Amino acid sequence: NAGVTQTPKFRILKIGQSMTLxxxxxxxxxYMYWYRQDPGxxxxxxxxSVGAGITDKGEVPNGYNVSRSTTEDFPLRLxxxxxxxxxxxxxxxxxxxxxxxxxxxxxGPGTRLTVL
Amino acid sequence: AQKITQTQPxxxxxxxxxxxxxxxxxxxxxxxxxxxxxxxxxxxxIFLIYQGSYDQQNATEGRYSLNFQKARKSANLVISxxxxxxxxxxxxxxxxxxxxxxxxxxxxxxxxxxx
Numbered sequence: 001n002a003g004v005t006q007t008p009k010f011r012i013l014k015i016g017q018s019m020t021l022x023x024x025x026x027x028x029x030x031y032m033y034w035y036r037q038d039p040g041x042x043x044x045x046x047x048x049s050v051g052a053g054i055t056d057k058g059e060v061p062n063g064y065n066v067s068r069s070t071t072e073d074f075p076l077r078l079x080x081x082x083x084x085x086x087x088x089x090x091x092x093x094x095x096x097x098x099x100x101x102x103x104x105x106x107x108g109p110g111t112r113l114t115v116l
Numbered sequence: 117a118q119k120i121t122q123t124q125p126x127x128x129x130x131x132x133x134x135x136x137x138x139x140x141x142x143x144x145x146x147x148x149x150x151x152x153x154x155x156x157x158x159x160x161x162i163f164l165i166y167q168g169s170y171d172q173q174n175a176t177e178g179r180y181s182l183n184f185q186k187a188r189k190s191a192n193l194v195i196s197x198x199x200x201x202x203x204x205x206x207x208x209x210x211x212x213x214x215x216x217x218x219x220x221x222x223x224x225x226x227x228x229x230x231x
Binding site for chain 1: 151153159160161163166207209219222223224
């Protein structure tokens with residue numbers, strides 16, 4: 001049981017380049033999330049998904065896109081990378097039963113992205 | 117608007133002592149969840165403990181306990197018998213169960229355990 005996996009672990013991009021950060025979970029969780037963590041700060045939600053085919057914006061979605069074609073995968077696409085997107089990116093997943101209980105989010109190891 | 121406040125940017129604690137990390141929150145919703153996560157220097161985010169707004173008892177998980185004072189809107193993390201491996205950043209987070217399910221995060225507290 002691998003939990004939440006992310007690739008790559010590190011990446012350096014030039015301004016204007018694009019890339020996709022991969023995220024996969026094998027826990028059959030219905031919810032998935034992408035966060036970014038800037039140095040010395042807490043996490044900010046970029047996008048989230050409540051199930052395959054359903055995505056929605058979080059607090060800081062500009063410059064990113066997501067898709068969720070399967071329950072397991074939730075890739076994050078960066079178009080036209082900018083220095084402001086230098087950050088650590090975390091993918092997380094959780095299972096929501098819809099009963100009102102707050103479900104715990106489990107995180108991947110993160111991707112450290114530098115845009116130069 | 118929902119908000120999480122962690123007022124201690126950093127703390128030094130002697131090994132084997134207990135430590136309390138402060139967290140206050142602000143929400144107008146009656147139904148919410150509170151979480152604590154640990155982030156060691158290696159960078160991963162590790163779930164520690166959860167408290168629901170309707171839970172009657174304070175949550176406990178091994179050496180971790182949550183001092184939940186609903187009227188004061190505080191959810192402090194207590195680590196008993198601290199160990200060197202407890203040195204890390206600690207984040208408090210809140211989730212509005214009726215909202216869009218995103219976690220609202222505090223800025224974190226850097227805990228350093230001294231031998």
